[in-house]
Amino acid sequence: MNTPAERMVAEQLRPHGVTDERVLLAMSAVPREEFLSPRMRRHAYEDRALAIECGQTISQPLVVALMAQAAEPQPDDFALDVGTGSGYAAAVLSRLCRKVMSIEREPALAEHASATLKRLGFDNVEVAVGDGTLGWPANAPYSVILVAAAAGGVPPALVEQLADGGRMVIPVVIEQEEPQDLRVYERRGNYVGYRSLFPVLFVPLRTG
Numbered sequence: 001m002n003t004p005a006e007r008m009v010a011e012q013l014r015p016h017g018v019t020d021e022r023v024l025l026a027m028s029a030v031p032r033e034e035f036l037s038p039r040m041r042r043h044a045y046e047d048r049a050l051a052i053e054c055g056q057t058i059s060q061p062l063v064v065a066l067m068a069q070a071a072e073p074q075p076d077d078f079a080l081d082v083g084t085g086s087g088y089a090a091a092v093l094s095r096l097c098r099k100v101m102s103i104e105r106e107p108a109l110a111e112h113a114s115a116t117l118k119r120l121g122f123d124n125v126e127v128a129v130g131d132g133t134l135g136w137p138a139n140a141p142y143s144v145i146l147v148a149a150a151a152g153g154v155p156p157a158l159v160e161q162l163a164d165g166g167r168m169v170i171p172v173v174i175e176q177e178e179p180q181d182l183r184v185y186e187r188r189g190n191y192v193g194y195r196s197l198f199p200v201l202f203v204p205l206r207t208g
């Protein structure tokens with residue numbers, strides 16, 4: 001018998017460009033329903049973003065998987081996750097990296113996500129309340145940075161905290177319009193270049 005998460009991998013992820021077996025394994029190992037409120041749980045494996053508390057959303061599984069894949073996580077990597085939300089993406093990332101630092105500006109969401117992650121045994125994730133545009137300097141640099149909210153430009157602190165050879169996946173607002181452009185930035189010494197992945201719709205990355 002396949003679990004709902006395994007069916008999601010077979011039906012929504014493999015046919016749509018997710019080819020990294022470690023990412024597929026991580027996606028099948030994280031129970032998305034546990035990151036939702038009881039009344040949203042029956043929608044957990046639908047192919048879309050869903051509402052969580054504080055007017056925020058848990059991303060579409062395909063987008064989480066493609067972002068993780070683009071970040072090319074390695075087992076020894078330290079990762080930074082900006083916009084913890086439900087904690088789902090942090091949980092997926094925690095199966096792919098050594099340690100995940102996750103920042104959320106809404107205290108209620110951070111507290112709830114942290115409790116969910118602990119309850120489910122994702123013990124290599126640390127959640128902090130704060131402004132993710134400033135990153136988490138104490139544990140920098142990061143080989144992987146995932147940003148789950150859209151900014152007009154890439155926050156300079158995040159570029160600074162990106163390790164040499166590291167990858168940052170972030171939605172960028174183009175000319176104040178939707179959709180946003182999902183990009184992967186890569187550092188090579190002092191040079192930071194990017195390529196565009198695909199158009200996306202994320203909530204705004206708020207500052208201050």
Ligand code: SAH
Nearest residue numbers: 058083085086088089104105132148205206
């Ligand atoms: N990764 C999440 C998706 C969260 S949606 C998940 O898997 O559920 C984006 C989140 O970014 C929201 O929870 C929002 O509150 C948060 N956010 C917005 N601006 C932020 C900022 N400057 N710093 C940290 N979190 C921020």
